[in-house]
Amino acid sequence: MLLFAYIGFYNCTLYKNVIYNKNMTAVLLCGQISFDVVIAEGATEVKFKTRLMIAFCLIAILPILLFAGIGTTFLIPQWKNMIKGYQLDDAYDGFAGASLKIAEMLADQAKTGVLEAENKNSDDFLRDDFLGRLNEDCHKKNSFIVVFVDGEMTYNGSNNESLAVINSALQAKKEEKYSIAQEYGFIYNVVNINFSGGRKGEAYVFTDLNKTLPEIKDIAYLVLVTILLILALTGVFLVFWLNRSIGRPINAIRCATQNIKDGNLDFSIKIGKDELGKLAADIDELRKRLKENAEEKVKQDEMSRQLISNISHDLKTPITTIKGYAEGLLEGVAKTPEKQKKYLQTIAVKADDMTRLIEELTSYSKMDGGGLKYNFEDIDVKDFFDDCEYDYSNELESEGIDFTYSNYAPAGARIKADPEQLRRALNNIVGNSVKYMNKNQRRIALRISEKNARIRVELEDNGCGMAAEDLPKIFDRFYRTDASRHGPAQGSGIGLAIVKKIVEDHGGKVWATSKENTGTIMHMEFPMIKEERENEQDSYSGR
Numbered sequence: 083m084l085l086f087a088y089i090g091f092y093n094c095t096l097y098k099n100v101i102y103n104k105n106m107t108a109v110l111l112c113g114q115i116s117f118d119v120v121i122a123e124g125a126t127e128v129k130f131k132t133r134l135m136i137a138f139c140l141i142a143i144l145p146i147l148l149f150a151g152i153g154t155t156f157l158i159p160q161w162k163n164m165i166k167g168y169q170l171d172d173a174y175d176g177f178a179g180a181s182l183k184i185a186e187m188l189a190d191q192a193k194t195g196v197l198e199a200e201n202k203n204s205d206d207f208l209r210d211d212f213l214g215r216l217n218e219d220c221h222k223k224n225s226f227i228v229v230f231v232d233g234e235m236t237y238n239g240s241n242n243e244s245l246a247v248i249n250s251a252l253q254a255k256k257e258e259k260y261s262i263a264q265e266y267g268f269i270y271n272v273v274n275i276n277f278s279g280g281r282k283g284e285a286y287v288f289t290d291l292n293k294t295l296p297e298i299k300d301i302a303y304l305v306l307v308t309i310l311l312i313l314a315l316t317g318v319f320l321v322f323w324l325n326r327s328i329g330r331p332i333n334a335i336r337c338a339t340q341n342i343k344d345g346n347l348d349f350s351i352k353i354g355k356d357e358l359g360k361l362a363a364d365i366d367e368l369r370k371r372l373k374e375n376a377e378e379k380v381k382q383d384e385m386s387r388q389l390i391s392n393i394s395h396d397l398k399t400p401i402t403t404i405k406g407y408a409e410g411l412l413e414g415v416a417k418t419p420e421k422q423k424k425y426l427q428t429i430a431v432k433a434d435d436m437t438r439l440i441e442e443l444t445s446y447s448k449m450d451g452g453g454l455k456y457n458f459e460d461i462d463v464k465d466f467f468d469d470c471e472y473d474y475s476n477e478l479e480s481e482g483i484d485f486t487y488s489n490y491a492p493a494g495a496r497i498k499a500d501p502e503q504l505r506r507a508l509n510n511i512v513g514n515s516v517k518y519m520n521k522n523q524r525r526i527a528l529r530i531s532e533k534n535a536r537i538r539v540e541l542e543d544n545g546c547g548m549a550a551e552d553l554p555k556i557f558d559r560f561y562r563t564d565a566s567r568h569g570p571a572q573g574s575g576i577g578l579a580i581v582k583k584i585v586e587d588h589g590g591k592v593w594a595t596s597k598e599n600t601g602t603i604m605h606m607e608f609p610m611i612k613e614e615r616e617n618e619q620d621s622y623s624g625r
Contacts, residue, residue, distance in 0.1 A: 137320055144319070148312045186269075189289040192225035193271040196285050204275050207283060213237045224290050229275075231283040240288065248286070331358040338365050347373040385559055396439055400432035438513070442576050456500040456587060460611060463495040463537055467530050470508060478526060483516065489530040496611045497537055499588050507584040508541070510577040511604045515543035536590075536607045544601040553594055557582040
């Protein structure tokens, strides 16, 4: 009962500590496509070291408790019944004391029978039939008699195997009560016999200790079997407990690592907050990163394929044009100087398109490998964008595009930026605006303002515009709207991705607003340098 109580107690504890979330699919078989394992979520955690200490205490204490319970239930009552049956007092309740007392009692009873026979008629000890009946009575007390007359053995009530016991007793020449032949497991008593006619004799009464205490032997065997059974049950219980508290989490971790090795990353594992739980959390974090890397690799491969497709298409158009016009010049199709100049100008424009495309590819490769280099410096907002206005006005007006510029930034406003990279971002936006204009009256406006200590840059055009569903995606790599895919001027899909990378590396943000067939506004914001404004306030307050 005590054993079942302990097992029940620990089973309750284990079921509290091993909880499978019903909303999750608990699969511990390796090789499954996906599984979620949640063990001991929200339960009281037991550290691995504590589990080992509990196991050690169980090994030391549980057998003692079990033995005490079984002893109290079975062994002690049987022992007391045996003591009571032999009519021993409480002074001999001890195991060793009771054993010797029982042996002495049987030996005394056998000796008493021999003494009574000697008192009746000592000459009867010369008759074999009398000695035979007396020896049979002694056998009932696990004893036998040996008679000597004038130093010669005249009767041996034992078998020949007991001769060594008899010789040992004679050599000892001890007449003390209960002389012990320890090496043979016998005790003996000596009864002196006085025959008629003056003859002398002795009757040795030997009591076999090996046959005297069968009940004690049974109890000893029962104790041994009980100890072995307790040890076995303790071992089984510990294996069961350790398997549930340690083995199952380890098996879950092993299955997780097996799935990772097999390339299956669509699972999660959580087995608590102890040492094994922390290890499982680390493995799960590793799984997440591997999955992210795998997904990123798939995405990169798809982007690379898309890049090759886009570049192949984008290079094919200008190369075809250059080849056609070059062949026209070689074959004399352009006979007048004006037509020849027009052919050469077209070749130059297409060559510029190819140069721009190559520059975008170079920027993309640097951006993808983290190789975009910046030389940040404090730049004056007015001076920088005034220079941009000068360049764009000349360039765009030469193409028949109306360009307007306004700068409402505070005087002395400064931002930390790389002028070359920032100009590249602006050029990409302006180039896109020029490329997708579809109206006779083409306009581009550049506006600079300040809001919440941030410089806002807006580039607006009256081009074809974009659909609302395209706006969240236009800054993704290789994404192209319908206009860029099917229009007369097709893009590579990486120009705005480069813009986003540059702006974000400057600590800013970029977004777009657009309306189809009306136009697009590109918004950029950059943090102002605060030190300038603080210094101005300090100098003003000091006046």
